[in-house]
Amino acid sequence: MGNPSLVTIENLRFERDDTTVVSCDQLCLDVGDILQIEGPNGSGKTTLLRLLTTALQPLEGSILYCGKSIAECRLEYLSDILFIGHQSAVKLTLTAEENLAWMAPSGLDFSSVLKALESLGLAGYTDIPCYKLSAGQQRRVALARLLVSDARIWYLDEPFTAIDRDGVKLLERCMKEHVSSGGAVVVSTHQNLDVQGVRHYPVLGGSSLRACP
Amino acid sequence: MNWAWFYRLGSPLWFYQMTTRWLPWLSLLAFVLLSAGLIWGLGFAPQDARQGNSFRIIYLHVPASFLALAGYFLMAAAGAIGLIWRIKLSYMVMKSAAPIGAALTFLALFTGAVWGKPTWGSYWVWDARITSMLILLFLYFGVLALQYAFDNEEAGNKASAVLALVGTVNIPIIYKSVDWWFTLHQPSTIKLTSAPSMHPDMFQPLLVMILGFYCFYFVSLCLFTRVEILRRERKTAWVGELAARSSNVVEEGKQ
Amino acid sequence: MKKYANNGFYAYLRRDLRLSHRRLGEAASPLIFFVMVTTLVPLGITPDPASLSVMASGIIWVFALLATMLSANGLFSGDYQDGSLEQLLISPQVLVMPVLGKITAHWLVVGLPLTIVSPLLGLMLSLPEAGYLPLMASLALGTACLSLLGAVGAALTVSLQKGGILLALVVMPLYMPVIIFGGATVQYGIDGLAWTGPLAILGAMLAATVALCPLAIAGVLRLTSIN
Numbered sequence: 001m002g003n004p005s006l007v008t009i010e011n012l013r014f015e016r017d018d019t020t021v022v023s024c025d026q027l028c029l030d031v032g033d034i035l036q037i038e039g040p041n042g043s044g045k046t047t048l049l050r051l052l053t054t055a056l057q058p059l060e061g062s063i064l065y066c067g068k069s070i071a072e073c074r075l076e077y078l079s080d081i082l083f084i085g086h087q088s089a090v091k092l093t094l095t096a097e098e099n100l101a102w103m104a105p106s107g108l109d110f111s112s113v114l115k116a117l118e119s120l121g122l123a124g125y126t127d128i129p130c131y132k133l134s135a136g137q138q139r140r141v142a143l144a145r146l147l148v149s150d151a152r153i154w155y156l157d158e159p160f161t162a163i164d165r166d167g168v169k170l171l172e173r174c175m176k177e178h179v180s181s182g183g184a185v186v187v188s189t190h191q192n193l194d195v196q197g198v199r200h201y202p203v204l205g206g207s208s209l210r211a212c213p
Numbered sequence: 214m215n216w217a218w219f220y221r222l223g224s225p226l227w228f229y230q231m232t233t234r235w236l237p238w239l240s241l242l243a244f245v246l247l248s249a250g251l252i253w254g255l256g257f258a259p260q261d262a263r264q265g266n267s268f269r270i271i272y273l274h275v276p277a278s279f280l281a282l283a284g285y286f287l288m289a290a291a292g293a294i295g296l297i298w299r300i301k302l303s304y305m306v307m308k309s310a311a312p313i314g315a316a317l318t319f320l321a322l323f324t325g326a327v328w329g330k331p332t333w334g335s336y337w338v339w340d341a342r343i344t345s346m347l348i349l350l351f352l353y354f355g356v357l358a359l360q361y362a363f364d365n366e367e368a369g370n371k372a373s374a375v376l377a378l379v380g381t382v383n384i385p386i387i388y389k390s391v392d393w394w395f396t397l398h399q400p401s402t403i404k405l406t407s408a409p410s411m412h413p414d415m416f417q418p419l420l421v422m423i424l425g426f427y428c429f430y431f432v433s434l435c436l437f438t439r440v441e442i443l444r445r446e447r448k449t450a451w452v453g454e455l456a457a458r459s460s461n462v463v464e465e466g467k468q
Numbered sequence: 469m470k471k472y473a474n475n476g477f478y479a480y481l482r483r484d485l486r487l488s489h490r491r492l493g494e495a496a497s498p499l500i501f502f503v504m505v506t507t508l509v510p511l512g513i514t515p516d517p518a519s520l521s522v523m524a525s526g527i528i529w530v531f532a533l534l535a536t537m538l539s540a541n542g543l544f545s546g547d548y549q550d551g552s553l554e555q556l557l558i559s560p561q562v563l564v565m566p567v568l569g570k571i572t573a574h575w576l577v578v579g580l581p582l583t584i585v586s587p588l589l590g591l592m593l594s595l596p597e598a599g600y601l602p603l604m605a606s607l608a609l610g611t612a613c614l615s616l617l618g619a620v621g622a623a624l625t626v627s628l629q630k631g632g633i634l635l636a637l638v639v640m641p642l643y644m645p646v647i648i649f650g651g652a653t654v655q656y657g658i659d660g661l662a663w664t665g666p667l668a669i670l671g672a673m674l675a676a677t678v679a680l681c682p683l684a685i686a687g688v689l690r691l692t693s694i695n
Contacts, residue, residue, distance in 0.1 A: 016695070017366060018448070053558045055694045079470040079560035087551025093490040102483065103555075106471045129490070150470065296691075348641050355638040362628050368692040372624050375688050376638060379620060382680075383642055386673075390645035397652060 004067035005030045006153065006184050007052070012061035014044075014051055022048050024061070027201065029153070029186060032179050034195060037188040039203035045188040046086070048203060049155050052186065053083045082151035084159060088142035092131035096122055096141045099130060104148045116147035120170065136162045143167075146174050154178060156187040169194075223300035225442040226451055232435045240432050246425030254418035261415070267331040272419060274324035276426035277317050278342075281349060282384075284314035284430065288356070289381040292374025302438075304370040305445065307377065308360060309437030313430065315353035321346050341395035345388050352380040475561050480569030487546075488577045494542075498535040499581045505531050506589045517594040524593035525603060525654035529610075529647055532582050536611055537643070539578050540618030541635055543570060544626040544689070553626070554694055563686035571619045571682070579611030595658075602657030602667070609670040610650040616677040617642045623688040627695070646673060 009027040013020060021044045029035055037045050050056040052063065054070065054077075063070050065077040090099050100113050117126045120140040122133075130138055139162045146154065154175070160168055172195050175185050187193075254272035261268040288310035295303035325343050326336040337343075356373045363369030446452050473479065488495040509527050510520065547553040556566060586607050587600050595603065621639035625631035649666045656663035 018445070050694065055554055055558050075560045076469055078558055079472070081558075083555070083558055085551055085554065087549075087554070089551040089555045091487065091550065091552065093487055098486075102474050104473055106473045106475065108473070348644055351637075351641045355641065358634055358637050359624060362625075362630075362634055363692075365695045368627065368695045371691040372688065375684065375691070376624060379684060380641065383645075386645050387641065390648045394648045394652065397655075 004064070006033075006066060008064040008067075009052075010062050010064070012051060012063065013059045014047060014056065015059050016047075022051060022058075022203075024048065029184050031182055031184055032197075033184045034175060034179055034193070034198045035184075035186045035201055036193060036198050037186065037201050037203055038190070043203045045203050046157050049083070049085070049157050049186065049188060053081060053155055054078065055083075080152045081155060082145065082149050082153070083155045083157075084142055084145065085157045086161075088138055090130050090138050090141050092138075093129055095129055096126045096133070096144075099141055100144050100148065103145045105150055108148060112148055116144045117141070119147065120144050121166070136164065136167070139163060140167065143171065146171075146178070152183050154183065154185045154187075156185065156189075158189055159187060160189055160191050223298070223302050225302050225305070225446055228302055229439055229442050232439055236432065236435055239428060239435075243425055243428035243432050246421055246428055250418050250422035250425050254422060258415050258418050259412065264332055267328065268415075270324050270328045272422045274321055274328060275419060276423045277321040277324060278346060279423060280426050280430050281314055281318040281321050281346065284310055284317060285349065285352065285377070285384065286381060288314060289374075289377040292370075292377045295370060296374050301445070302442075304374070305438050305441040306434065307374060308370070309434055309441055311353060311357045311360065311373075313433050313437065315350065315357060317430070318346060318350040318353055322350065339395070341392045344395070345391045348387050348391070349384070352384070356380070469560065472559065474556075474559060474566075477565040477569040477572075480566040481573050484570050484573035485576065488573065495577050496581075498539040498578045499585060501538065502531055502535040502582055503585065503589065505534070506592060509593065521594040521596055524590060524595040525599055525658065526651050527593060528586055528589050528595070528603065529607075529651050529654070532586070532607055532611060533614060533643055533647055535582060536578055536614040537618055537636055537639060538632070539574070540615070540622045540639070541625075541632045543574055543619050543622040544693075545622070545631065548626045548693060553689065557690060557694065563689065564682040567619070567682045567685050567689075568678075571615050574619070575612050575615040579615055580608075582611055583607040598660065599654050599658045602654045602663040605663075605667055606650040606653035606670060609667065609674050610646050613646045613670070613674050613677050614643060616674075616681040617646070620681050620684055620688070623685040624692070626689070626693050646670070649673070 005028040007027075007029040009024050011026075012022060012024040014022040027035075037048060039045055047056065051058055054074070065073060065080075070077045089103070091102075094102075096117055097110075097113055100117060101108070101110070104113060114126060117123070120143065122137060122140055122144070125133060125137060130141060133141070143159065143163075159171060163171065168191070172193060175187070175193075176195055179185055250272065255269050258269070260266055288307050291303045291307035291310060294300060295307060322343065325346065329338055329343075330336050356377050359376055360369050360373040363372065443452055443455075474483075506527065509523075513523075514520070544553060547556065556563070559566075583604055586603055589595075590600055590603060618635070618639055620642070621635040622631075624638060625635045628634060649669045652666040653663045653670065656666060
C-alpha cells in the first residue's frame with residue numbers, strides 16, 4: 001500500500017471558547033470510501049467537515065491531500081472537493097436552472113443542467129424562482145449539484161434532511177456510483193445508510209479517536 | 214534563535230505574576246509624578262501672557278490627548294500581534310486598551326471644551342484638533358462596540374483587531390483631511406493647542422504630567438488585563454487556587 | 469485545474485446585478501430614500517433659496533453618504549444567511565476578485581444612480597450653477613469609495629444580528645475624509661476655484677481603497693464569518 005490516502009488528517013485540534021471541539025489523531029480517506037461521521041448533536045461533526053473544507057482553520061495539526069499538505073496545494077484541493085452543508089446555498093430569487101448552472105463546472109451545456117434537475121424530480125419546476133418551491137424541492141436543487149459536478153471528494157453535512165424516501169434512495173445511489181468511479185464521500189448523518197462498505201467514525205466532542213487500521 | 218522568551222510573554226499566568234510584583238511600584242511612581250506635576254503646574258508655573266490662568270488646563274488636556282492617540286496605536290499593535298502570532302494575551306491587552314483609550318479621549322475633549330470657554334467664549338469650536346479627537350473617539354467606540362457584539366469571542370477579537378488596524382491606517386488620513394478642511398474654512402484662526410514654543414518653566418511640569426499619565430495608563434492597562442485574564446482563565450487550576458486562597462483570607466478576616 | 473462557473477470578477481458582477489434586477493424594489497430603495505430625505509431639508513429648515521444654496525452641496529453629499537451606508541449591509545448578509553458565503557470561501561479562487569465584483573455591482577446599483585439623480589436634487593435645493601458638474605464628478609468617485617469602505621464594515625458585521633447599526637458606527641470615521649474632499653470639490657466649484665484639486669484627492673482615495681479594501685475584506689471574511 002504505497003499510495004498515500006486521498007485525504008489524511010493528522011493530530012487535528014480545534015477549540016472554540018477555550019473548549020476542545022474537535023480532536024482527531026488520525027483519519028484516512030481512500031478512493032472508494034464512504035465515511036459516515038456520527039455523533040450526538042453538538043459533538044463537532046459540522047466543525048470537522050468545515051475543517052476538512054478549509055472553511056475553518058485548525059489550532060494545530062494538518063490535513064494532507066494525496067500526501068501533500070493542503071496549505072501547499074490549496075487551490076488544487078479545493079477544485080477537487082464539493083461541500084453541501086445545512087444551508088442550501090440556493091438563491092431564492094433565481095430559478096433552479098440558474099442556481100445549478102452557477103455551481104456547475106464552467107462550460108457545462110444547459111441540457112446537462114436540465115437533465116440533472118429532472119432526474120431529481122424537478123421536471124417542470126426548473127424555470128420558476130426557487131422561493132416558489134417547497135423546502136424539500138429547494139434541497140433537491142442543492143443536491144442536483146452532485147450530478148453535474150466532477151469533484152472527487154464529497155463532503156455532505158446532513159444531506160438527508162427534508163428529503164423524502166425516494167430522494168434518500170436516489171442520494172444513496174449517487175453516492176455508490178460516485179465511489180465506484182474513483183471518488184470518496186464523507187457524510188455526516190444519523191440515518192442508517194443502505195450502502196455496502198460504509199465505514200463509521202463516531203465523533204464524541206473532543207475525545208481522540210483513530211479511524212485508520 | 215530561541216524564541217521561548219517571546220512565547221513566555223504570551224503566557225497569562227506569567228503576566229499575572231509579573232504584574233502582581235511590579236504594579237504597586239508603578240502605581241506609586243504614577244501617583245508621585247501626577248501629584249508633583251499637578252501641584253507644580255497648577256500652583257507654581259508662571260501665568261500665560263495672553264490667557265492668564267486658564268491655560269493651566271493643558272496640564273490635563275495635552276497628556277490626555279497624547280495618550281488617547283498613543284493608546285489607539287498600542288491597541289492596534291496588540292491586535293496585530295494577536296492576529297499574526299495568535300497569542301491570546303495580546304487580545305486581552307487590546308480589549309483592555311479600548312475602554313481606557315476611549316475614556317482618555319473623552320477627557321481630552323472635555324478639558325478642551327473647558328479650555329475653550331474662557332479662551333474662545335464657547336464650549337465647542339470646530340477646530341482641527343478637537344474635530345480629529347472627536348473622530349478618534351468614534352473610532353474607539355467602533356472597536357468597543359464590535360468587540361462586545363460577537364457571541365463567539367474569538368471572532369470578536371479578530372474583527373476588532375482588524376478594525377483597529379484599519380483605523381490606524383486611517384488616522385493619518387483623517388488628521389490630514391480635517392487639518393486641510395479646517396484651514397479651508399477658517400484660515401486665520403490660531404490653533405487651540407499651539408506648538409510648544411513654551412517657556413521652560415511652563416513646559417517642565419507638562420513633561421512631568423505626560424510621564425505621569427503614561428505610568429497611569431500602564432497601571433490601568435495592567436489592572437484591566439489582570440481582570441480579563443482571571444475571567445478568561447477562570448477554569449484553570451492556578452485561578453482556582455488564587456480564589457481559594459483569597460477566600461481563606463476573607464474567612465480568617467471574619468474571625 | 470478545474471474551473472467552475474462561479475469563478476472570477478465578472479461572474480459575481482453579473483450574478484449580483486441579476487439578483488438586484490429580480491428585486492428591483494429593494495434595489496431602488498437607497499435612491500428613493502436619497503430623494504425623499506432631501507425633501508425634508510426645506511421642510512425642516514427653510515425653503516428660502518438663498519439659505520438653501522449655501523448648504524445644498526453639503527446636504528446632498530451627506531444624504532448620498534447615508535444612502536450608501538444604509539445599503540451596505542446587504543452586500544454580504546444575504547450570502548451569509550443562505551450559505552453562499554461559505555461556498556465562496558471554499559471555492560478554488562482568490563477572494564479578491566469576486567469581492568470586487570460584488571462591490572462593483574453595488575456601486576452600479578446604488579452609487580451610480582445617486583450620481584445621476586443628484587442634479588435633480590441640486591435643482592430642488594437651489595444649488596448654484598457652477599456646482600453641478602463638480603457635484604456629479606465628486607459623487608461618481610466618492611460613492612465608489614463609500615461602497616468599498618462600506619463593504620469593509622459589512623464584512624466585519626456580517627455574522628451579527630443587529631449588524632446594520634453597528635456597521636454605521638464602524639464605518640463612519642472612515643467615511644469622513646471622503647465627505648471632506650467631496651464637499652470641498654463642490655464648494656471650490658461654486659467659489660470659482662480649481663475644483664479638480666480636491667477631486668484628484670478623491671481619485672487618489674479611490675485608487676487606495678480599490679487596492680486595499682478587497683484584501684482587507686477577504687481577510688475579514690475568512691477570519692470572522694464562519695465559526
